Amino acid sequence: MTEDLRDQVHAAARRARVAADELVLATRERKDAALHEMAAALRNRAPEILEANQKDLEAGRAAGLPENILDRLTLTEARVDAVANGLETVAGLADPVGEVVRGSILPNGLELKQVRVPMGVVGMVYEGRPNVTVDAAGLALKSGNAALLRGSSTAEHSNTTLVAVLRDALESVNLPADCVQLLPCHDRASVTHLITARGLVDLVIPRGGSGLINAVVEQATVPTIETGVGNCHVYVDAHADLDMAESIVLNSKTRRTSVCNAAESLLVHKDVAAQFVPRITKALQQEDVTVHGDEQFAQQPNVEAATDDDWGTEYLSLDIAARVVGSLDDAVKHIAQYGSGHSEAIVTNDVAAARKFTARVDAAAVFVNASTAFTDGAEFGMGAEIGISTQKLHARGPMGLTELTSTKWVAWGEGHTRPKA
Structure with missing residues (x-):
């Protein structure tokens, strides 16, 4: 069973890589059109989403989940509209991909630029907050990344419906549905297979309680960004x-x-x-x-x-x-x-x-x-956030589009060669 689950996770990661390779060539216009289509689909299919969310809430109450956890899990028409608004705000933000961070022409005439590029395949491990499903998918898309989402079983119905809505919207604008995928949530081994899929997954971001975050950070072989607890x-x-x-x-x-x-x-x-x-x-x-x-x-x-x-x-x-x-x-x-x-x-x-x-x-x-x-990505003008980083390397604080990119150096020459030492 564990082997089958590993194969599932790795197959999803491979599909995500194919989608990311196509997404990296997408213009801002195409990505923004997808975000607007995703927002419209969320609003149009809100009754379907809320019905699924109600199933999760009923199961959560039956399981004795505390009120603060149920509040995180709850979707309302206003909250669905808020996450849709977040996608539209992200669409209005500058595309970080291709931004020149710095550059110069060296004395030998070699033209050198450091430019922003997508991470590639980004995994997200999070607890019972279905709004994170939409925020993560939207930010990943705009920054040119494919998202592998591993939510909790407490939000299974909500997340399944939300991802189905988002995938349909992507296909309607001729982008790969596999830009957004939901991983199995009933076996913790799926988390292990995601965070150890080195070479298939470029980055994993855990978002939730200290137990979840510590487990991911300590066990991952894939690079992680730690989103810490808030005391x-x-x-x-x-x-x-x-x-x-x-x-x-x-x-x-x-x-x-x-x-x-x-x-x-x-x-x-x-x-x-x-x-x-x-x-x-x-x-x-x-x-x-x-x-x-x-x-x-x-x-x-x-x-x-x-x-x-x-x-x-x-x-x-x-x-x-x-x-x-x-x-x-x-x-x-x-x-x-x-x-x-x-x-x-x-x-x-x-x-x-x-x-x-x-x-x-x-x-x-x-x-x-x-x-x-x-302290919130939307309040800071990021449209949404994929988490709040409490580490000091690469990203710190609310993480938006820029924090989901890396950089590469691009050098243009005219037959330049370096002298032998």
């Missing part, structure tokens, strides 16, 4: 506008708890703690957030005493860890110890404090007087 902090500085701070904390935590850019920890400078701790505790509790606090926060009603585990937890729920710190330096040290390198925010009117925070905090995104919820 994001909001630090309320001594010079913060407390009205602004309350708004930012609430938005960062409660806008949508099941996403990686949601704040999981709150740090408050001791100089404003007497005013702000009771205020923000009450405000969070009014939004049904459970506060896991240090000694000062625990003096407030209905606050749970924080444990060491709380400081490093990505809750993805209506929970937040909260601590009073003695200084900005203490806040930075706390973030360095417990943060995941995703998104961090400071609320302050002190420009020097803001500059120090942004310089010293090591994260993919750092915000001054803004919610961590803005």
Whole structure:
């Protein structure tokens, strides 16, 4: 059975390579037409998509999936329209393929250019978020890559229908349907076969919880981009506008708890703690957030005493860890110890404090007087994102079209030869 599954995955990768070889020659006009057709198909076939999604939701509830996971899994008419809008936005973006990164004419007359090129075949391993199916397919297409999608069994019906819709749209504009393929999802071995298909697959991107990401990064022989978990902090500085701070904390935590850019920890400078701790505790509790606090926060009603585990937890729920710190330096040290390198925010009117925070905090995104919820490809003008990288090589932060390309050097000569050493 495992051998058969490996053959399935490898056969899909070979078909993807053929599709990628054709896609690399596609003009921007053809790719953009495909993206618009894909968006229209999603809207036209929304009832079919929502019916499939309902099957996944019913199975998820029967299996006892928690509400935050069900929220990630849920598609609505508005969410289908949003992912369709994302495809149209991607169509409106510049095509990175062929962009000249740098170039020159060498003293010997050799014309040298470094240009952007597609990765080729990109594998995506992700958990129960069917919107990722569309985002990944669209970004891969525009950047000239064929996508191998390995979603979770919890979203099987949704993903199967979405991929069928996208493949039909591709064929309608005479692009290979195999630009987008869905891999089997019921056996974890399909992930293993994908991430070890060196020579068939050029890049794998895991997107999900820490267990999934660590497994892919540690076991893959194919190059990977690590999209880390989001233990994001909001630090309320001594010079913060407390009205602004309350708004930012609430938005960062409660806008949508099941996403990686949601704040999981709150740090408050001791100089404003007497005013702000009771205020923000009450405000969070009014939004049904459970506060896991240090000694000062625990003096407030209905606050749970924080444990060491709380400081490093990505809750993805209506929970937040909260601590009073003695200084900005203490806040930075706390973030360095417990943060995941995703998104961090400071609320302050002190420009020097803001500059120090942004310089010293090591994260993919750092915000001054803004919610961590803005770490998102669409919000950053990328149309959509294929993930948020917390590593430092090649790509960091929201990954859009450019991050799905590599480069090659192209040299034009006129019979140039290099002298013998």
